[in-house]
Amino acid sequence: MEILEVSTAFVFPWHGDDLEEIVAQQAASPLFFSPTHRKFIGSLYRRIGRSSISTFTRNFEENIMAQISVNMRGGNVNSGNITNSFNKYFCMSDEDALIMRWLSPLEPNNRHQSVRTDRFDGVGDWFLETSEFREWRDSEGGADGAVLFSSGNPGVGKTYLR
Amino acid sequence: MIDRLCDQAGDEDVAVTGLYCDFLAQQEQTVTNMIGAILKQLVGRGDIPKEVREAFQKAKKEFGGRGLLLAEMMGMLRIALASLSQVFICIDALDECLPKHLPQLLESLRDIVRESPRTRIFLTGRPHVAGGNSKILHQGGRDTGQS
Numbered sequence: 283m284e285i286l287e288v289s290t291a292f293v294f295p296w297h298g299d300d301l302e303e304i305v306a307q308q309a310a311s312p313l314f315f316s317p318t319h320r321k322f323i324g325s326l327y328r329r330i331g332r333s334s335i336s337t338f339t340r341n342f343e344e345n346i347m348a349q350i351s352v353n354m355r356g357g358n359v360n361s362g363n364i365t366n367s368f369n370k371y372f373c374m375s376d377e378d379a380l381i382m383r384w385l386s387p388l389e390p391n392n393r394h395q396s397v398r399t400d401r402f403d404g405v406g407d408w409f410l411e412t413s414e415f416r417e418w419r420d421s422e423g424g425a426d427g428a429v430l431f432s433s434g435n436p437g438v439g440k441t442y443l444r
Numbered sequence: 445m446i447d448r449l450c451d452q453a454g455d456e457d458v459a460v461t462g463l464y465c466d467f468l469a470q471q472e473q474t475v476t477n478m479i480g481a482i483l484k485q486l487v488g489r490g491d492i493p494k495e496v497r498e499a500f501q502k503a504k505k506e507f508g509g510r511g512l513l514l515a516e517m518m519g520m521l522r523i524a525l526a527s528l529s530q531v532f533i534c535i536d537a538l539d540e541c542l543p544k545h546l547p548q549l550l551e552s553l554r555d556i557v558r559e560s561p562r563t564r565i566f567l568t569g570r571p572h573v574a575g576g577n578s579k580i581l582h583q584g585g586r587d588t589g590q591s
Contacts, residue, residue: 381492381500385512386480387472393464398447418564419449419532428557428564433571 449532457529461485465540473541475548476514479521482533486524495523518552525560538569 409415409432418430449460461482465473487496499520503510512520525531533553541549557563 377497377500378492381496382484382488384500384503385484385487385496385517386477388463388469388477388481390461390463390481390485393466394462397464418566421564428561429553430564430566432566432568 449534458531459486459489459528460532460534462534463536465535465537467540470540470542473545475545475552476512476517478535478541478545478549479514479517479552480512483517483521483524486521486528486531493520493523493527496520514548514552518555521556522559525556525563530562530564531560532564532566534566536568538567539572 414430418427421427462485463478463481465478483496487493499512499516503512533556535549535553538546538549553565557565
């Protein structure tokens with residue numbers, strides 16, 4: 283089995299001054315939040331202000347989860363367009379939700395959601411144009427080239443490849 | 445990465461799964477739980493396969509809801525993989541996984557690729573993980589070649 287290695291050497295462009303842009307991007311994203319929730323996210327950002335990004339993300343996620351569960355109990359279930367991962371088990375039968383918990387307590391979707399909302403457009407696009415990535419993605423079967431390993435030092439942006 | 449693959453996948457039979465290793469959740473991130481998290485993303489796409497449901501119903505009666513062993517989890521993952529034409533597995537920050545879990549995780553991934561050669565695995569990690577990582581996966585390649 284052949285392993286392709288791609289070194290990542292790009293710097294994730296996070297600076298304090300960019301925070302507002304991130305806020306604007308997230309608040310405008312129509313993909314995962316209903317208008318009500320976008321409004322809520324906007325106000326949350328305004329309240330949190332410029333706290334450091336790492337704690338910021340965590341608070342944000344916890345707050346969203348709390349808010350959504352309150353809304354679900356409050357009879358807002360019919361809005362239908364709250365499709366993010368935090369509430370996905372609300373849509374399942376009890377047994378299905380239990381099976382999911384039984385399979386694993388880990389919820390990678392939650393983390394994924396926070397990564398994708400924190401990401402800038404265009405970050406890591408160059409990587410996705412490399413022949414290494416394309417060959418890995420498109421190769422027709424076979425164990426050769428099945429694994430692509432992207433290595434890089436902490437903070438260079440491996441997580442944030444789009 | 446995951447988003448790009450999802451956007452490009454289009455096909456119903458192609459699934460993209462992801463996993464983020466985290467220093468803060470090392471104790472929870474056993475290999476069984478990690479494989480379980482991948483399985484969960486596959487079975488959560490549609491109807492839960494009857495093998496998984498039956499195993500759950502059986503486990504529920506035993507010892508007040510017995511957990512799964514890695515081999516059982518891998519067995520169910522195999523079933524889920526077989527029902528799809530291609531599965532992408534993206535695992536972020538391998539270096540944040542407990543060192544004692546890493547070899548087993550990589551062996552499991554190697555077995556997945558051996559059995560479902562269309563599976564594509566994307567890993568990220570700091571450079572120092574690359575050494576042992578490559579060795580285990582390469583070993584897999586050689587074994588397949590000989591058998």
